[in-house]
Amino acid sequence: MDEHIADAIGRPDLIHLDEGLVCLRFESMKVVSAMAAVRHLLATGAVRPGDTLLDSSSGIYAYALALACHRYGMRCHIVGSTTVDHTLRTQLAVLGAEFEQVDPSDDLKLDQRRRVARIGEILARHPEYHWMRQYHDDIHYLGYRAIADRVHQETGTGPLSVVGGVGSGASTGSLARRLRENSPGVGLIGVQPFGSVTFGSDRVPDPDIIIAGIGSSIPFANVDHSLYDTLHWLGFGSALAGSVDLLRRYAVFAGLSTGAAYLTARWERNQDPGRTFVFIAADTGHRYTDSVFARHHTAQQADALTPRTVAALDDLAHPWSRMDWNRAPAPQPAGGPPLKTNSTERPTR
Structure with a gap:
């Protein structure tokens, strides 16, 4: 009992959705990440019950951190994106989290920079707060190791690839690292929106939106680029088509990043039918009801969509591009600071 x-x-x-196609479906994916991170911080003495944990979020991490703080008796302070909706703000308030939202902006880069700047202001005033650094600290990799073990146990020993939004790198990166301890040949396919600096698509903006949570307009330091075999970049319209098709075909109601991962996994599975592709569904589709699912009648047919395979970042183009990454390092200058590989060794205080 929980x-x-x-x-x-x-x-x-x-x-198991279809031959070679498996959905790893979360109600809210980053809960497992936040819970493991807070447990580790408490166990190592980096924080104590009653301390305030601080971070920035575009949505699901805010909820995850608020739940972890509720579970372990911590205080929670969130600097939220303009994408955080009324329903989530209400839940955060009832859970006791302090939430502040940056000024509205149509520019995700400006939104993220404002949030980072606000974090700095809060820390200057409250140096006793602990900044969780979900975009910079690989402590957030810890929670996915047990999930990787379950995937290994339930998918067997055949060829396997993980497909998912890159985001901060914690979910896809951690799953691949752990799975490769048993099977070095496990593939990792990252999904990115156009306009994200992480894998160099910032030169190709999305005229609609950057899909929240899987890309970034600022460097994320805990993305290990050398883990990824293949990258797919999808625009809003393609991701919408994937989300709608996933619900219509398999009755899985999930968010926009899931639609992009599903479309990617289906296409890759069709090219390599002897391999199993596990794609990540990070959250449910409820917050996308109006922006995505209400537009289902305008969605393109998923079977008609196919990526353009490119050999260089300069060739990226809408609506969907694919590139063999071959576990290469970060593109420059998008990589940011090197990934910390020993951040779980945190000082006590």
Whole structure:
């Protein structure tokens, strides 16, 4: 029996959709990441019960950190993106989290920079707060190791690839690292929006939106680029088509990043039918009801969509591009500071 709702929310479903196609479905993916990070910080003495944990979020990490703080008796302070909706703000308030939202902006780069700047202001005033650094600290890799073990146990020993939005790198990166401890040949396919600096698509903006959570307009220091074999970049319209097709075909109601990962996994599976592709569904589709699912009648047919394979970042183009990354290092100058590989060795205070 679970001792807290966060334990149940953090446990994903593994769903066999079709031959070679498996969905790793979370209710809210970053709960498992935040819970493991907070447990580790408490165990190492980096924080104590009652301390305030601080971070920035475009949505699901805010909820995850608020749940982890509720579970372990911590205070929570969130600097939120303009994408955080009324429903989530209300939940955060009832959970006791302090939430402040940056000024509205149509520019994600400006939104992210404002949030980072605000974090700095808060820390200057409250140096006793602990900044969780979800975009910079590989402590957030810890929570996905047990999930990787479950994927390994339930998918067998055949050829396997993981497909998912890159985001901060924690979910896809951690899953691949752990799975490769048993099978070095496990593939990792990252999904990015156009306009993200992480893998160099910032030269190709998306005229609609940058899909929140899987890309970034500022460098993320805990993305290990050398883990990824293949990258796919999808625009909003392609991701919408994937989300709608996933619901229509398999009754899985999930978010926009899931639609992009599903479309990618389907295409890759069709090219390599002897391999199993596990794609990540990071959250449910509820916050996309109006922006995505209400537009289902305008969605393109998923079977009609195919990526353009490119050999260089300069060749990226809408609506969907694919590139063999071959576990290469970060593009310059998008890589940011090197990934910290020993951040779990944190000083006590």
